[in-house]
Amino acid sequence: MKTTHVLLMAAIVLVVAAFGASANHIPTDPGELIELESRTSLLMDLGRFDPLVELEGRFEDTNLEFRYRSLTAGAYVRLLKNLKAGAFYRIQQGARHDNDWIEPSPGWWEWVDSRNRTEQVLILDASPRFLFDFLPGKNWVFAVKNRYEYNLYNGQQSLLVRPGLTYFLLRSREPLLNFSLNYGFYIPLNFGDTFLYEHEPYLSVLYHLNRNVKLELTAAYRTVVWSTSDDSWANGDAYAVPNRSFVVGFGALFPVSF
Numbered sequence: 001m002k003t004t005h006v007l008l009m010a011a012i013v014l015v016v017a018a019f020g021a022s023a024n025h026i027p028t029d030p031g032e033l034i035e036l037e038s039r040t041s042l043l044m045d046l047g048r049f050d051p052l053v054e055l056e057g058r059f060e061d062t063n064l065e066f067r068y069r070s071l072t073a074g075a076y077v078r079l080l081k082n083l084k085a086g087a088f089y090r091i092q093q094g095a096r097h098d099n100d101w102i103e104p105s106p107g108w109w110e111w112v113d114s115r116n117r118t119e120q121v122l123i124l125d126a127s128p129r130f131l132f133d134f135l136p137g138k139n140w141v142f143a144v145k146n147r148y149e150y151n152l153y154n155g156q157q158s159l160l161v162r163p164g165l166t167y168f169l170l171r172s173r174e175p176l177l178n179f180s181l182n183y184g185f186y187i188p189l190n191f192g193d194t195f196l197y198e199h200e201p202y203l204s205v206l207y208h209l210n211r212n213v214k215l216e217l218t219a220a221y222r223t224v225v226w227s228t229s230d231d232s233w234a235n236g237d238a239y240a241v242p243n244r245s246f247v248v249g250f251g252a253l254f255p256v257s258f
Helices: 002-023 230-234
Strands: 033-045 049-060 065-080 083-093 101-105 108-111 118-131 140-151 157-171 174-188 198-210 213-227 240-257
Touching: 049 083, 065 118, 101 230, 198 240
Parallel strands: 033 240
Antiparallel strands: 033 049, 049 065, 065 083, 083 118, 101 108, 118 140, 140 157, 157 174, 174 198, 198 213, 213 240
């Protein structure tokens, strides 16, 4: 009986250990996090052309690590009364991708520390806008941002489709506050195992301090889905793990007319 008991306990320990090792192969969902992000934008009005330079940064994960930061530069051009198109170049560090989930040594899994990894992204943008003056208050604008991105680092291509509705509160015929409700859908074109790799509803309030300074506050509920990495495929695993977070954002916009 004693031998049988010992063998049974040993079997239980092996099963538990095997399950734990298998579970470590898959990135875990840390639960609903609270994260922070910020942006600072210089927007120039040159008539038909609107150049833009923007800095972004994010404090992410359970320890609010300052990981992602980027610089974007380019310009919009007005093609039609209700349509702007743009082309942009972005340089970024700290971005996280599916294949950053790796096994650097047998049985040990972790995310790549990408804080010092520099990536370049090419961006094309088309954003139609329509006045919805049939709504109460009349100062409503509906817009759909369509943005294509090509990451030169790993060849990944994605499409952002983000419809949004904005109400403009005026004072003496000048904008005072913008209230916006948007929903962003991020579609992977040549990577991932799901139709959406990220999606988020978010609210934003923009305060027009004066003609050249605008302050922004945003709140979003972001879902990012991590798909199977190359190392995980090699290990025989397959997964689609959602990570959810509440993201509070702060922004400062500086429009300048020439």
